[in-house]
Amino acid sequence: MYGHTISGILNLTGFIGYIGELKMTTNIDENIKSFRQIYSDCSDIKIQEMYLGRDASIKCFVAYIEVTCAGSGINNSAFGRFTSYLEGIDRDQVKEVLDKNQAALSEFAHLHTVREAAQMMLTGDVIFFVDGYPDAFKLPDKGYPAMSIQEIDSEKVIRGSNEGFADSIKINTALIRRRLRSTRLKCKEVKKGLRGHSNVDILYVRDLVKPGLVEDVERNLDSYVIDHVGDSGVIEQFAEVKWYSPFPQLQTTKRPDVAVNALLEGRVVVLCDNSPIAIILPTTMNNFLKTADDYYNRTIAASFARLIRYVAAFMSFTLPGLYLAVTNFHTQILPTPLILAFYEARLGCPFPQLIEVLMMELSFELLREAGIRLPGAMGNTIGIVGGLIIGQAAVDANLVSPIVVILVAFTALCSFAIPSEEFAFSFRILKFAVIMMSAWLGYFGFLISLMVILLHLAKLKSCGYPYMxxxxxxxxxxxxxxxxxxxxxxxxxxxxxxxxxxxxxxxxxxxxxxx
Structure with missing residues (x-):
């Protein structure tokens, strides 16, 4: 397997080196031949020859990806205006126009090699060649189609903006710029992916970020070679030091206002093209339990909501284990009426309490996963109706007790109260470990589980900062x-x-x- 991987990298390196040998010349026919050779067997790449100038004596050709060019509206595009300008000048004036960008195009750039021109075309722009000129030119166009800005379906807030990131990294950067209009906000762009060449932006406020943090992020991005970065989640996994930890060591968000608040705290935001999720680093456990409207609401309301989230986070992974520890080993700490109620609820149930709890927890996790994968309103329906039907049917069939159904449902509600889905998923995993330890050693197993989790959190760091x-x-x-x-x-x-x-x-x- 490794031999094939190394061979593929060497072949690609050889291909890139081969492209680099295709030097730009003043003979446009040779440039056309070289460009067609690079993009042979690519039906989506359009190469169009044309003649411009007042006497139609200037041979040119334009190359673009089919869906990225303005199509029927090309006359109103930057490229259309540029070619119209060239149609009205003499051949002797072309060099001066191209050297000084007299057409006043934004993002107009000179490209000195065929390799550079071939690579820049993949950004969604138009590449333009002119006979007798040793450079090619990048002309801005509409670019790739992408999903526009939409209201986010997660990280909901009662007060504040509901605008979310889009799939385009340029739009996402602009959303942050619109909220943070400071010349001290810096944006470094790097290319990541040996074949994908995805754009990755590193944003920070120059006078707030601590020295060395941005360099560490850049060093981490350069520390591995990968074919393609399809989402910011790939960068997140490589950036985490303790990969085996169930807790996320980097914060993610779909909200531009959350990213801006993080920048003003001296943190770094990483954006990836084709991904609506930004990475924020460093982070702490406390950041995962905050919401954007905590700072828009009054103190009492924000503090009460945050206190509920902390309690919900604790109960989301401890309640089932504590129930098993108390009812199986330490019933003496419960009032007698409550013990009798538990006993009557379990009459006729054929399974031990551990099997009951595991069966219901796994059923709810299955319903949650099915609800995510099903489209639209059907997903919400299966989560609510399916939970009610399965829970009631299990109780009627005497497979589980009503107490367990209530307990599991309340635990699921607690996990939904955690603002960060990634952070909530950590507790969903740990919940099963606490259940097994409590079923094995009772209250002592429950305490051992808590101690191990707390010790792990105490040792965990995010970019050198204590996680807690x-x-x-x-x-x-x-x-x-x-x-x-x-x-x-x-x-x-x-x-x-x-x-x-x-x-x-x-x-x-x-x-x-x-x-």
């Missing part, structure tokens, strides 16, 4: 980060940026912080 900030390492900011954790203090008290920002730019609010 601000609950650990709060002395790094004098305890100021704790004001934006479980309880969100009034905005007038949140005068300091988080630990990610430079120390000399830590203040984000000027005024009386003791009001």
């Amino acid at each position: 900030m601000p609950f650990v390492g709060s002395e790094l900011t004098g305890g100021e980060d704790e004001k934006d954790s479980i309880i969100r203090f009034p905005l007038r008290r949140l005068w300091r940026r988080p630990v990610f920002a430079r120390e000399n730019e830590c203040r984000k609010l000027k005024g009386n912080k003791d009001d």
